[in-house]
Amino acid sequence: MEIKVEDAIKWFEKINEKIKLNKEYLTSLDQVIGDSDHGINMARGFEEVVNKLSAKEYGTVSEVLKDAAMTLMSKVGGASGPLFGTAFLRFSTAVKVKESVDFETFTLGLESALEGVKHRGKSTAGEKTMIDVWSPVVDFFKRENDFQPDELLYESRTAMENTKEIMATKGRASYFKENSIGHIDPGAASSYYIFEALAEVLQEGEK
Amino acid sequence: MGRVGIVLISHSTKIVEGIKELIREVIADVPIELAGGTEEGEIGTSIDKIVNAIKTADEGKGVVLFYDIGSAKMNAEIAIEMDEKSTTKIVDAPLVEGSYVAAVESGMGKNLLEVYEAVKKSF
Numbered sequence: 001m002e003i004k005v006e007d008a009i010k011w012f013e014k015i016n017e018k019i020k021l022n023k024e025y026l027t028s029l030d031q032v033i034g035d036s037d038h039g040i041n042m043a044r045g046f047e048e049v050v051n052k053l054s055a056k057e058y059g060t061v062s063e064v065l066k067d068a069a070m071t072l073m074s075k076v077g078g079a080s081g082p083l084f085g086t087a088f089l090r091f092s093t094a095v096k097v098k099e100s101v102d103f104e105t106f107t108l109g110l111e112s113a114l115e116g117v118k119h120r121g122k123s124t125a126g127e128k129t130m131i132d133v134w135s136p137v138v139d140f141f142k143r144e145n146d147f148q149p150d151e152l153l154y155e156s157r158t159a160m161e162n163t164k165e166i167m168a169t170k171g172r173a174s175y176f177k178e179n180s181i182g183h184i185d186p187g188a189a190s191s192y193y194i195f196e197a198l199a200e201v202l203q204e205g206e207k
Numbered sequence: 208m209g210r211v212g213i214v215l216i217s218h219s220t221k222i223v224e225g226i227k228e229l230i231r232e233v234i235a236d237v238p239i240e241l242a243g244g245t246e247e248g249e250i251g252t253s254i255d256k257i258v259n260a261i262k263t264a265d266e267g268k269g270v271v272l273f274y275d276i277g278s279a280k281m282n283a284e285i286a287i288e289m290d291e292k293s294t295t296k297i298v299d300a301p302l303v304e305g306s307y308v309a310a311v312e313s314g315m316g317k318n319l320l321e322v323y324e325a326v327k328k329s330f
């Protein structure tokens with residue numbers, strides 16, 4: 001399967017639905033180790049992304065990703081804005097020119113997105129952030145040679161759950177030191193919804 | 208030629224308003240622009256606000272940026288990348304004391320690098 005413009009737009013629509021549905025939950029995760037705004041931030045951002053994408057015609061997946069990125073950067077408000085914004089902007093640049101995106105190019109895009117988040121957050125895997133979902137997902141894509149939606153679901157869910165055991169050393173949660181252990185990282189949870197949404201787009205594309 | 212400008216970035220509009228008030232007690236002629244809160248004035252930071260503040264604060268001698276926590280610095284970095292001019296410098300220093308020192312230095316007519324170094328040296 002190749003990711004086309006319609007698929008990319010559907011991806012963001014599904015992310016928006018999931019974030020909206022789980023807004024309270026995401027905020028409650030941010031309540032224990034942060035400032036209780038993650039659900040609100042993400043819901044506001046992705047709502048604006050979907051509005052933006054529905055108002056325009058797109059020729060390439062890259063343009064879709066770019067508009068999503070710019071919208072997230074300016075509308076989210078919290079740290080997740082520049083971080084997810086940078087992720088999708090790097091993704092956009094990596095898949096430029098191509099009208100639709102094959103597995104190999106998509107993997108390259110994901111990898112660039114991850115590098116973008118690391119650069120922006122000056123962080124790496126194991127610090128209890130969204131990176132702890134993005135990084136294993138990138139590793140998983142690099143191991144495979146085609147889209148595997150069922151495994152993607154499993155990998156991203158496991159990665160999210162594993163953030164529970166980590167002590168936060170980046171972001172607001174790091175102020176909680178040892179007390180951050182035992183809770184899922186909010187940004188990891190919303191990253192899981194991003195990949196869950198992707199898995200659904202892929203599953204529908206296979207039919 | 209003008210003075211080195213100062214941009215204060217905080218999650219809260221009140222924090223930067225308060226700091227500006229504090230500096231204005233002593234320094235009147237240094238440009239100080241504020242990027243506090245989100246577009247809606249809520250807690251958070253906004254790239255657009257930072258970009259605009261930099262533009263207004265720049266009298267041709269460059270601008271130093273001070274920030275508080277988390278997303279403030281990330282958004283400051285994005286704002287600078289979008290601008291493509293290298294006459295803006297982010298200073299890793301306490302927001303209140305750092306910007307105060309910068310205002311005094313800028314008021315003495317120092318250039319961008321001198322202001323930057325003076326603040327760095329103080330902390």
Ligand SMILES: Nc1ncnc2c1ncn2[C@@H]1O[C@H](COP(=O)(O)OP(=O)(O)O)[C@@H](O)[C@H]1O
Pocket residue numbers: 030034035037038041042077078079080081083117120121122123128129130131170171172185186187188277278
């Ligand atoms: N430096 C960083 N690097 C990577 N991810 C980060 C960093 N700082 C925060 N995050 C992610 O952002 C999430 C918090 O987002 P959000 O609540 O929207 O922002 P804020 O922390 O400004 O309130 C965290 O759960 C974490 O996954």
Ligand SMILES: [Mg+2]
Pocket residue numbers: 030034035036037038078172
């Ligand atoms: Mg938060």
